[in-house]
Amino acid sequence: MTDRAVEDVAVQDILSTIRGGNEPEQGLKPRSELTARELLREVGAVLRMSEAEAAKLGDLPLDPADDQTMIINMGPQHPSTHGVLRLMLELQGETVLRCKPIIGYLHTGMEKQGENLTYMQGGTNVTRMDYLSPLNNELVFSMATEKLLGIDGDIPERAVWMRMLLSELNRMSSHLLFMATNGMDLGAVGMMIYGWREREQVLRFFQKVTGLRMNHNFIRPGGVAADLPAGWRDDVLHLLEMIPPRLEEYDTLMTGQPIWRDRLQGVGVITQAEAIALGATGPILRSTGLEWDLRRDQPYLHYDEMEFDVIVGTYGDAFDRYAIRLNEIRESIRIVHQILDRMPGGDYRIQNKKVTPPPRARIDESMEALIHHFKIFTEGFKVPEGEVYVAIESPRGEIGCYIVSDGSATPYRLHVRAPSFVNIQCLPHMMRGGLVADAVAVISSVDPVLGEVDR
């Protein structure tokens, strides 16, 4: 029998299964008069073919070119690519042979724009890069500017502690959102709602402090924009009380659950050597067992006085990265407790007239204050010539800011080393040889923010 004939027989068999029976095509007979085949059709059995029928179909002649691979395009409008990430995947069957991330769909020239904004305005620009941890972006930009100004040791204590408080709460909100999106990508849709819900609580606190939920422009060169509002301590304590039991719920919902483990364990494995070679930082690097956290290893602000653990994984897989982020929320809570105990009073920004605008009340009574205010807001403050690279630990890894100053009020060059931009290079390595169904789990575990990938 030729291949073609086998195929025809198989097709006829299916067609007869569907059409066969004693019921007229546009009629309906009583159930008692129907053949068994009709009844099967009624309950949808046609769709669930019998083993014999399925085997027949399985014997269909194979495509002579079936060793060919298929190249499929995923994104940039795919809901699980976290924005506008596009992946080209080369598949053989369900196995991913190669993967190439294609980026740039969100490129808005923020580094170019940064050269046209003064140091005062720069915060509004950098805060929009990694829009899930805006306060860390502002922090690294402010720290770089302060280093160029030579005032990095003179920032008032209260401002430093406020920066730490906001940075840690931002880490929590970012990781909570990761819990939500990671759950959503893997089908744990309930988790999505819980993650967003808890994150929103943190953002509400940010709104109370900075006036905005995101893109705050609150941490500025010289300190922060405003003092903490009345009742801030109770709000933070409320968060610290509310979140830990919720994390326990996440554990019940996901961590110990067999389906969750099966979907994540052993998926997207990366070795330590690979992660270092690829420049991966943050939870990806830590998932391979390397204790590297800039808060501890190159401390900034007052992190050297804080007691916290650097969470590391063992296998470098997606489950490790999930577990690291979950436990980093707990460590952030520990840090915030210590910050609350030690939050000093005093000024929240440096009283350097060249950098900080004078208080509103002073403008009415002092000519100099008016002039300083006018000059800072029209032409900005001048920063001495030089270049500096400052790096801090953002929720996604090392975020660096390289500023070159030519002595004017705008940066000559503003470059942001975006952790997601570098981390995304791990995707081809993590996906190689894996299943296409796991691709989504892998993207999710890298937790890229496309706003900072493309800048």
Add this chain to the structure above:
Amino acid sequence: MSETAEPEVVAPAPPMLHGVPLSDSHGQRVLHPTRAAYLKLVRTLLDETYTMCADLTAVDYLTFPGRALPAGVVAERFEVVVNLLSIERRERIRLRVQVPPDDATIATLFDLYPGSEAMEREVFDMFGISFTDHPDLTRILMPEDWEGHPLRKDYDQGRIPVQFSTDFAAKERAQ
């Protein structure tokens, strides 16, 4: 703190590290290799536990030629800036390599740090500096058919017509 912040390099005999001028910028160590010495220096540093290439970028000094450089370093228009990180020693070191505009090429670090691949592509895209032997030197952020290199200083912001890759009107006219 503020009084020690100025990047002062003693002019007559700049300190050297691996035969390359070393300067200090706000307490951060900066090396100034020539293009010829670049790859060899990076290899030496890699052997010396600088196992991670944290950042690679470039600066176009077209309108700011008079920046401070240690004696013996000839200022060129472009500068490729590489930040290396030693996890073992918890140290960073920065390399600033001068690249002339008429021959804007430099060796790739891909063989030593595979993670520099995307960053070098970004520099190529934004500054037009080519990296010899880079495996895939194509535009990464801008569209493939984009003309010009946006982060160059002679590429003005907002003064160019927006380039559309699908000009439907022109296509119709051609038909």
